[in-house]
Amino acid sequence: LGLSLIFAGAWLRLWSIRYSGYRVRGKKFEAGLAISGPYSHVRNPLYIGNILMLMGMSFLSELLWLTPIVVVFSLFSYTCVSIYEEKELLPKQYGWEYEKYTKAVRRWIPRCKPYKKASPFFPWIDVIKTEIGAIAEVIAIITACAIKELLN
Template sequence: MIIQLGNFFFRYRNVIFIFLYLLLFALSMELFGAERWGDKYYFYPIVFGLIITISGQLIRGGTIGLAYIIRGGQNRKVYADELVTTGIFSHVRNPLYIGNILMLWGAGIMANSLLFTLVIMPLFVGIYQCIVLAEEDYLRKKFGQGFIDYTKKVNRWVPSLKGIGDTFSSMKFNWRRWLIKEYGTQFVWLLGIAFILLYKYPDLIGRDQATRIKYAVVCFLVIGTYYLTIRFIKKSGRWK
């Protein structure tokens, strides 16, 4: 049952996650309120949220830059052409999903949303758990004992930092692959951060509507230019 549910979530994950991501902007009780944290209460969700969400992106970047794993699926079904156990995958089996969870969790804290942090985030984690179980079922059937041996040595969710320095020093970090594989995720993530700051914290730039619109346009143009630039480089084949 859980495997079937995981395959369902995997098939429709893009639609489901976008809908849940938009709930960052839903009305909610605050995690940090002025009555307890003072007039500068917004400092705490912004700083804590940024630290966590950037950590998630760095984990994804480190994973992709060292040893990329093709888990995008095929025909919207779980698929893998090889069993990758090197790089960050030698320390934890699902570093990309851990990165996603931290990015979303940090964004929820930045949004100062009790709803997103305490309700939506556990839902995200539950969905990822189902997807991972479905992926593991596929990998076990395809790679057999090789995958079983891997699961005995490497945890599903809790990273082992033993030897992490050797992992980075022994492998070349491919920053071009990081940008090419990650620019779409970064585009959505950076836009989310920008609009959280503009929408949730109008006092940072002033409550004047025209000013906020101006900043929103500038953010969209800068982030959009980054997206289009990396996309052009990818399509041109310059960074193979």
């Protein structure tokens, strides 16, 4: 279960970055509001991917009591961040388009039917380059858990 959650979270992060591009990595490149791909189902797919990965890591570490704490803390902290960004920054930057999007797509609970279909904005090779550090961290954590199991 732990590995499945980690892989699902990592996949969701990569898929999300493919549709949001450099905007999440602090670059100056701007392509507009991300509303397609995973963003057409839920407004915060990157945060959900992170939470899934943290849950998976708590399962792998066999500290099951940590899982609800991780989920609650993550939801609280991400909600504080996303509420600020969503209420203060994004309406100023995207105006009417953002208002329409927030009425159609929820923050945490995915919708089944996509809000908008579109081609990915960011090539897979660039996604991998952008996320290589996070990918290496996931591999290191999985390797550490595997070594721990082998030594027990």
